[in-house]
Amino acid sequence: MLHFPNVSPSPPLSPCPYVSIFKATVKDDMQKFKTAMKTMGPAKLEVPSPKDFLKKHSKEKILPPKKKFEWNEHRKPPVPLRTDHPVMGIQSEKNFINTNAADVIMGVAKKPKPIYVDNRTGDKHDLETSGLVPKYINKKDYGVTPEYICKRNEEVKKAQEEYDNYIQENLRKAAMKRLSDEEREAVLQGLKKNWEEVHKEFQSLSVFIDSIPKKIRKQKLEGEMKQLEHDIGVLEKHKVIYIANKK
Numbered sequence: 404m405l406h407f408p409n410v411s412p413s414p415p416l417s418p419c420p421y422v423s424i425f426k427a428t429v430k431d432d433m434q435k436f437k438t439a440m441k442t443m444g445p446a447k448l449e450v451p452s453p454k455d456f457l458k459k460h461s462k463e464k465i466l467p468p469k470k471k472f473e474w475n476e477h478r479k480p481p482v483p484l485r486t487d488h489p490v491m492g493i494q495s496e497k498n499f500i501n502t503n504a505a506d507v508i509m510g511v512a513k514k515p516k517p518i519y520v521d522n523r524t525g526d527k528h529d530l531e532t533s534g535l536v537p538k539y540i541n542k543k544d545y546g547v548t549p550e551y552i553c554k555r556n557e558e559v560k561k562a563q564e565e566y567d568n569y570i571q572e573n574l575r576k577a578a579m580k581r582l583s584d585e586e587r588e589a590v591l592q593g594l595k596k597n598w599e600e601v602h603k604e605f606q607s608l609s610v611f612i613d614s615i616p617k618k619i620r621k622q623k624l625e626g627e628m629k630q631l632e633h634d635i636g637v638l639e640k641h642k643v644i645y646i647a648n649k650k
Contacts, residue, residue, distance in 0.1 A: 574645055582644040591638045598631040 423429075517530035530536060539545060574581075582590070605624040612618050638644065 580646050582646060587638060587642075587644055591635065594631055594635050594638070598628060598635065601627050601631065 517536075518527045519530045519533060519535065520527055601624055605621075605628065608621060608624075609617065612621055
């Protein structure tokens with residue numbers, strides 16, 4: 404019997420091959436240049452005339468006329484020589500320690516920046532931009548209706564008044580009469596009373612509708628109840644009712 408040593412299995416190959424990060428960029432560039440060349444045949448260009456042939460030195464650039472160079476800027480001082488020695492031993496009489504101390508004493512103390520800590524580890528955050536400081540409610544115009552909204556409301560109100568006047572004028576010309584609240588309430592109560600009477604008559608019908616006259620009467624009562632319900636809904640929804648005067 405053959406014995407093979409313990410050989411660990413090879414790791415499985417990755418199912419996803421390597422994909423370059425520049426694949427999308429290269430694809431877009433190729434598509435862009437490819438789209439520019441999509442024409443029906445060669446581009447139609449103007450054919451050059453045989454008289455306008457290329458001549459010698461015709462594409463050479465024409466240089467400007469030669470000018471004499473003049474230096475008008477201030478020249479820098481020359482570089483010191485090797486034999487020149489810098490001036491040594493110059494000392495300042497200013498006491499920098501006392502000057503710094505005076506600046507600190509006379510200067511205005513810097514105010515600490517307001518911060519807040521939101522956890523026990525001591526993480527600090529800016530308090531001004533956190534929204535915890537009530538600075539917006541302390542403004543003078545806080546809670547005041549903006550001017551443009553007031554102006555818009557006035558325009559809407561004015562337009563509504565003009566529309567109402569227009570409707571009133573048209574109704575007056577058409578000889579329309581407006582029902583008063585008492586007349587409207589009386590008509591509404593009368594419709595409800597009629598609906599109750601029709602509904603009572605509908606409830607008195609027999610359970611079994613086995614004849615054509617019974618079916619016709621049932622359909623008639625249902626139609627009357629539906630029409631009365633529609634009229635009652637219109638009167639309850641609209642507070643202003645106009646009717647045409649009978650001639």
